[in-house]
Amino acid sequence: MAKNKTTQTEVDVFDFINSYVDKEQKKLDSLKLIELISNWSGFEPKMWGPTIIGFGSYHYVYASGHEGNAPILGFSPRKAQFSLYIYSKTEKSDALLKDFGKFKMGKACIYIKKLDDIDISILEQLCKESIAYIDEHHECGACGK
Numbered sequence: 516m517a518k519n520k521t522t523q524t525e526v527d528v529f530d531f532i533n534s535y536v537d538k539e540q541k542k543l544d545s546l547k548l549i550e551l552i553s554n555w556s557g558f559e560p561k562m563w564g565p566t567i568i569g570f571g572s573y574h575y576v577y578a579s580g581h582e583g584n585a586p587i588l589g590f591s592p593r594k595a596q597f598s599l600y601i602y603s604k605t606e607k608s609d610a611l612l613k614d615f616g617k618f619k620m621g622k623a624c625i626y627i628k629k630l631d632d633i634d635i636s637i638l639e640q641l642c643k644e645s646i647a648y649i650d651e652h653h654e655c656g657a658c659g660k
Contacts, residue, residue, distance in 0.1 A: 521564040521585065528560045528568055535566065536592050544630045545592045551635070552588055552601075555642050566591045567600070573649050587649050588642055599625040601641050603648035611637050611644070 528549065536542045549560050549568065558571035569586025576582040589600040602608055602625055612620075616633035619626040627633055 521567060523569070523572065523584070523586075524562045524564070526562040526565075528562055531562055531566075531568070532592070537594075540629060541592050541597075544597070545590075547630060548590055548597075551639070552590070552642060555639050556588055556646060558587070561586070563589060566593065567598075568592075569600075571646075587646055596626045596628050599627060599638075601625065601638070601645050603645040605644055605648055608641055608644050608648075611640050615641070 532542055532545050536545055545568075552558075552570050553560060556570045560568050560570060563569040563586050567586065567589050568591065569589035571587035572584050573587055574582065574584050586600065591598040591600075596619075598621070600623065602620075602623075612618075614634060615625075615637045617627070618633060
């Protein structure tokens with residue numbers, strides 16, 4: 516079975532931001548996301564793979580037998596846009612997206628250009644809904660905060 520590429524690393528999150536993020540506004544938005552998601556989740560940021568900043572972790576097992584660990588919430592300040600790993604497919608999350616702001620939906624993430632494009636209060640609700648979903652559906656030693 517293939518080894519998971521996205522695992523938690525020992526790289527310092529702030530060193531990563533300072534070396535990887537080249538635009539000042541994206542750095543500021545990254546630092547704000549860290550502050551917000553840390554406060555909402557109760558988890559400190561950790562690097563997952565080379566470019567994902569994750570908060571907390573949970574264990575998943577697919578029907579195929581593939582299993583691993585993943586961050587409960589996360590984001591990546593990619594060159595073109597932010598990838599937000601904060602979404603769980605629930606009725607509440609889908610309803611919240613209607614008023615979220617300017618974004619694109621990927622298979623497992625939400626893409627935004629900058630924080631000013633979205634409603635931060637809805638971001639908070641999406642994060643909390645995702646934490647609740649993962650807590651209910653996955654083995655999560657750090658959930659339930």
